Amino acid sequence: xxxxxxxxxxxxxxxxxxxxxxxxxxxxxxxxxxxxxxxxxxxxxxxxxxxxxxxxxxxxxxxxxxxxxxxxxxxxxxxxxxxxxxxxxxxxxxxxxxxxxxxxxxxxxxxxxxxxxxxxxxxxxxxxxxxxxxxxxxxxxxxxxxxxxxxxxxxxxxxxxxxxxxxxxxxxxxxxxxxxxxxxxxxxxxxxxxxxxxxxxxxxxxxxxxxxxxxxxxxxxxxxxxxxxxxxxxxxxxxxxxxxxxxxxxxxxxxxxxxxxxxxxxxxxxxxxxxxx
Amino acid sequence: xxxxxxxxxxxxxxxxxxxxxxxxxxxxxxxxxxxxxxxxxxxxxxxxxxxxxxxxxxxxxxxxxxxxxxxxxxxxxxxxxxxxxxxxxxxxxxxxxxxxxxxxxxxxxxxxxxxxxxxxxxxxxxxxxxxxxxxxxxxxxxxxxxxxxxxxxxxxxxxxxxxxxxxxxxxxxxxxxxxxxxxxxxxxxxxxxxxxxxxxxxxxxxxxxxxxxxxxxxxxxxxxxxxxxxxxxxxxxxxxxxxxxxxxxxxxxxxxxxxxxxxxxxxxxxxxxxxxxxxxxxxxxxxxxxxxxxxxxxxxxxxx
Numbered sequence: 246x247x248x249x250x251x252x253x254x255x256x257x258x259x260x261x262x263x264x265x266x267x268x269x270x271x272x273x274x275x276x277x278x279x280x281x282x283x284x285x286x287x288x289x290x291x292x293x294x295x296x297x298x299x300x301x302x303x304x305x306x307x308x309x310x311x312x313x314x315x316x317x318x319x320x321x322x323x324x325x326x327x328x329x330x331x332x333x334x335x336x337x338x339x340x341x342x343x344x345x346x347x348x349x350x351x352x353x354x355x356x357x358x359x360x361x362x363x364x365x366x367x368x369x370x371x372x373x374x375x376x377x378x379x380x381x382x383x384x385x386x387x388x389x390x391x392x393x394x395x396x397x398x399x400x401x402x403x404x405x406x407x408x409x410x411x412x413x414x415x416x417x418x419x420x421x422x423x424x425x426x427x428x429x430x431x432x433x434x435x436x437x438x439x440x441x442x443x444x445x446x447x448x449x450x451x452x453x454x455x456x457x458x459x460x461x462x463x464x465x466x467x468x469x470x471x472x473x474x475x476x477x478x479x480x481x482x483x484x485x486x487x488x489x490x491x492x493x494x495x496x497x498x499x500x501x502x503x504x505x506x507x508x509x510x511x512x513x514x515x516x517x518x519x520x521x522x
Numbered sequence: 523x524x525x526x527x528x529x530x531x532x533x534x535x536x537x538x539x540x541x542x543x544x545x546x547x548x549x550x551x552x553x554x555x556x557x558x559x560x561x562x563x564x565x566x567x568x569x570x571x572x573x574x575x576x577x578x579x580x581x582x583x584x585x586x587x588x589x590x591x592x593x594x595x596x597x598x599x600x601x602x603x604x605x606x607x608x609x610x611x612x613x614x615x616x617x618x619x620x621x622x623x624x625x626x627x628x629x630x631x632x633x634x635x636x637x638x639x640x641x642x643x644x645x646x647x648x649x650x651x652x653x654x655x656x657x658x659x660x661x662x663x664x665x666x667x668x669x670x671x672x673x674x675x676x677x678x679x680x681x682x683x684x685x686x687x688x689x690x691x692x693x694x695x696x697x698x699x700x701x702x703x704x705x706x707x708x709x710x711x712x713x714x715x716x717x718x719x720x721x722x723x724x725x726x727x728x729x730x731x732x733x734x735x736x737x738x739x740x741x742x743x744x745x746x747x748x749x750x751x752x753x754x755x756x757x758x759x760x761x762x763x764x765x766x767x768x769x770x771x772x773x774x775x776x777x778x779x780x781x782x783x784x785x786x787x788x789x790x791x792x793x794x795x796x797x798x799x800x801x802x803x804x805x806x807x808x809x810x811x812x813x814x815x816x817x818x819x820x821x822x823x824x825x826x
Contacts (some may be wrong), residue, residue, distance in 0.1 A: 293651035293768075296635075300574035300584070300775045302619045304652040304674075304696075307718050311589070317572025396720050398701035399804040401653040401745060476748025 247354040248323040250447055251422065252286055253334040255413045257369035258361035259429035260333055261479060261487070266440050266463040269329065270441065270451055274458025276467070279475035281512055289332035289348075290315050290403055296324050308404035309342045315403075316341060316349045323352040329447070336410040338420040348422070356422035356444055361429035362521045363410045364496035364508050372489055378504055383457075385410040386511040411515035424444045427521065430493040436460045465491035523549065528631070528677045528689035528732065536602060537609065538564075540618060540694055540723065551627060553598055555617070560603040562593040569778035573620075580779040582624040589613060592621045602635065611723075612716045618692065623675060623772035627781050630634030631677050631689070632788045633771040636740070638672040638688055639663040640731045641820040644738025645688035647676045649769040654743045655804060658701045661724065662813040668822075669731035670695065675771050678737060680788045682823065686737040686795055693730035694723045704806040737795050738820060742769060744801045757797035766792055766801065 252267075261284075265277045268285025277284070287294075292303050296313070299318040303311050323330070339347050363385060371381035384390050388409050393402040406457065407413055417424055422495075425446040432439040437460050444451050451459075452456040469488045471477075477487040509516060516522045525532040525541035532541065533551035538557050564583050567575040575583040582594040589611045593601040600621060604613050616808030626633040636649035648656050657673055671688050679687045699720045702709050712722040720765040742765045746752055757765050766789045770776065776785050801810060 296652055297570055297774050300620060300772060300778075301572075302616065302652070305615045305619055305715060305719070305721075306586075306717075310588075312588070314572045321571055326813055349819075396698065396700075397703075398658055398698040399653055399655050401651065401743070476750050480747040 248327065248330050249289075249319065249348070250329065250331050250360070251334045251348055251356040251424075252331055252356055253287065253336075253356055253424065254359035255361070255366060255407065255410055256335050257366050257373055258336070259359045259427075259432055259479055260329070261493075262463065262465070262468070263357070263359055263427070263443065264331075265468065267437070267443060267447075269459035269462045270444060270449070270455055273452065274455045276462040277471070279471045279477055282396075284479070286333050288402065289334045289336070289351050290318065290405075292401055292403055294318075294322065294404065298325065298375070299478075303403060309389075309465060311395075311403050312347065312406075313341050313343050313345075314412040315347055317347050319349055319352050325370065331352065331447075336405040337413045338416040338422075339406055346421075348420070350421045351439060353422045354398050355446060356417065356420065357427060357446060358413055358414075358417045358424035358520055359427045359429060359432070362493065362496070363512050363516065364500055364505055364521075365429075365493065366410065367504070367508055368496050368499045369489065370398070373487075378500065382504060382507050382511075385508070388412060409511070413516050414519070425457035433491070433493050436464075473507035515516050526625075526732070527553070528691055536613070536617070537577060538614060538618070540614060540692060540819070541741055542693055542730070553600065555600045555602060557608060558600050558601045558603065560585075560593045562591075573779070574775055576775065576778040578702055578780060580628050580781065582621075582628075582775070582779065584616065584621055584624065584705060586616050589616065592617065592626065594621055594624045597625055597630075600625070604640070610717065611714060615715050618708070619675070620772060620775070622691075623825075624775060624779070625678055626675075627772065627776040627779055627785070630681070631686060631718060632780050632785065632792070634676045634678060634740070634769045635771040636672070636676040636696075636769060638670070638690075640669040640671060640735055641733070641738070641817050643821065645676075645735040646738055646816065646820060647678075647688070647740045647769075648743060648782050649676075649740055650743030651768075654745055655802075656743060657695050657697055658705070659743070659813060661695045661697060661701070661707075662809040662816070663728050664695065664724075664726060666810065666813055666817070668813075668817065669728070670726045671731045671735065673726075673820045676788055678788075678792070679734070680791050682734070684736060686792055687734045690730065690732050693726045693732075695726060696721055697724055698722075701806075705809070713790040722779060737792075739796045740766070740769065740792070741798050741800045741816060744799060745804050746801045747762070749803050752802050755799040755801075757799055761799075762793050762797045763789060765797055 264286040371378040390407045392405040524544040530552035531555045534555035564575045569576040585591040590604045636647040637656045671690040677689045717720040
C-alpha cells in the first residue's frame with residue numbers, strides 16, 4: 246500500500262513552513278493552531294509511534310538497531326492508517342544497516358524536497374542548536390552528522406542521519422520517489438505558486454481562494470507572532486525562538502568571508518546545480 | 523533459581539540478578555524461563571512485524587537480532603535462545619521489557635508504560651512515552667525517600683479485591699549517564715543496561731515497596747518546549763480514556779495477540795482512578811520540585 250508522502254529537507258530549510266502552509270490548505274486556509282499537540286505532517290519515525298506500532302523498546306535499542314526497525318515500522322503504520330499520510334523527514338535518504346531503504350519504496354507515494362541556500366542554513370542552524378556558526382558549518386560538512394544521536398535521557402526522537410548538506414540533497418534528489426524540488430528562496434518569492442505546486446504534487450485540488458488564504462495564514466510575520474503568543478513545540482531549546490528571520494540571503498550580513506567560502510568549498514557542485522553559485 | 527516479580531514466582535534457568543529472590547511459599551512456578559531452541563517463525567502468525575510475530579492464541583515470538591529470540595506462551599512459559607552470551611545483560615533487558623509485557627497481557631494483567639512510587643499509602647503511576655522522563659522522575663522520588671514499586675513498566679491487577687492494585691515489579695531504575703550525573707548519582711560500580719548503551723541500572727535497594735498497593739493516581743507525562751504550556755490538568759471522560767489507551771505498555775502488541783477487548787475493558791475500569799496530564803519542560807533542575815509537588819498533592823509532606 247503506497248501511503249506516505251515524505252516532506253523532506255535538511256534542518257532549517259523551510260520544512261516546517263511548508264508543513265504549516267499545507268496543513269492550513271488542507272483545512273481550507275485556516276490559521277495553524279500553535280497550541281495543538283500535534284502539527285500537521287508529524288515527524289516520520291517518532292519514537293512513541295515506533296514503540297507502539299513496531300512492538301519496540303527503542304529506549305533499549307542502539308541507534309543502528311532502531312534504524313533497522315524503521316522500514317518494517319513504516320509498513321505496519323501504512324497498513325494500519327491507510328490513506329494519504331504526510332511525514333516530516335530530516336533523515337537523508339539512506340539504507341539501513343541491513344541494506345534496506347530506510348523509506349521503503351513500496352509504501353512511498355511521493356516526496357517533496359525543500360532546499361535552502363546552505364549559507365543561510367548555517368546561520369539558522371547555529372541559532373537553532375545554540376552553537377557557533379563555525380560548528381554549524383563543520384556539522385554540515387560532516388558525513389556522520391545526525392540529529393538526536395541518542396545516549397541521553399529525555400529524547401523523544403530517534404537518531405536521524407543527515408550526511409553532509411550536499412550529501413543530503415543528492416540522497417533525496419536521487420531517491421526512487423523522484424521528489425518535487427522546492428527552493429526556499431522560491432517559496433519566499435512567490436509562496437502561492439510554491440504552495441500550489443506542492444498541492445498539485447500531492448494530488449490535492451484546493452478550492453478557489455484556499456491557496457491565497459493558506460499563504461496569508463502562514464506568512465512569516467504571522468507565524469512569528471503566533472510563536473510570541475503560544476510558543477512553538479518544535480523549538481530545540483525552550484527559550485530559543487524557532488521562527489527567526491525567514492529571509493533569503495541573510496547570511497550576507499552574518500557570515501564572515503572565510504565562513505561563506507568554507508561552505509562554498511564544501512558544497513560547490515550541489516550549490517551550483519541548485520543555482521546558489 | 524526462583525525470583526519474585528509482581529507477586530509471581532519465576533523459575534528461571536537464566537540468572538536474573540535484576541529481580542529479588544523468591545521468599546514466599548514453596549509452590550509451583552507461575553512463570554518458567556528456559557534456555558532452548560526457538561523457531562525462526564511462528565506457523566501462520568496473525569501478525570509479523572520487524573520484531574514480533576504473534577499467533578491468534580496470543581503466543582509471541584520476539585527476536586532482537588544479535589541478542590536473543592524469545593518464545594512466550596500462555597502467560598507461563600518463556601523459551602530464550604541467546605544469539606551469543608546467555609549471561610549478557612542485553613538478553614535480560616528485553617526479557618524484562620517487552621517479553622514481560624507480553625506475559626502480562628497473556629495473563630490478563632494490565633501493564634502501563636509507567637514508573638510507580640508510593641505516596642501516602644497509595645501507588646502513584648508516572649506514565650508516558652519513551653524519552654519523556656519517567657525514570658528520572660521516578661528516581662527523583664526515590665532520592666526523596668519515597669518507596670518505588672516499578673520503573674518503566676507498572677503492572678495493574680484489575681481483578682484484585684479492593685480495586686486496581688499495582689503489583690511491584692522491578693527493584694531498579696534505568697538511567698542514562700547524563701541523568702545520573704544530573705542527579706549526582708555516581709555511575710561507578712553500576713551495571714550497564716546493555717553493553718553498548720551508556721545507560722545504567724540503579725538498584726532501589728531498601729527503597730523497594732515489595733507488596734501491592736491500590737492505584738491512587740495516574741500522571742500522564744508530556745514534554746512541552748515552552749514554559750507557558752507547562753502545568754497540570756485533571757483528565758476526565760474521553761480525555762482520560764484516550765490518555766490511558768496511550769499509556770498501555772505494548773498496546774498494539776496486545777491488540778495483535780487478540781487482547782483488544784480485554785485491554786479496553788480493563789481501561790474502562792481504570793477511569794475511576796484520577797488521571798492528571800502533567801506537561802513540563804525537560805529540565806533537570808525542576809525534577810525535585812515536580813516530585814515534591816505530586817507528593818504534596820497526595821497529602822505527603824514527607825516521604826512514605
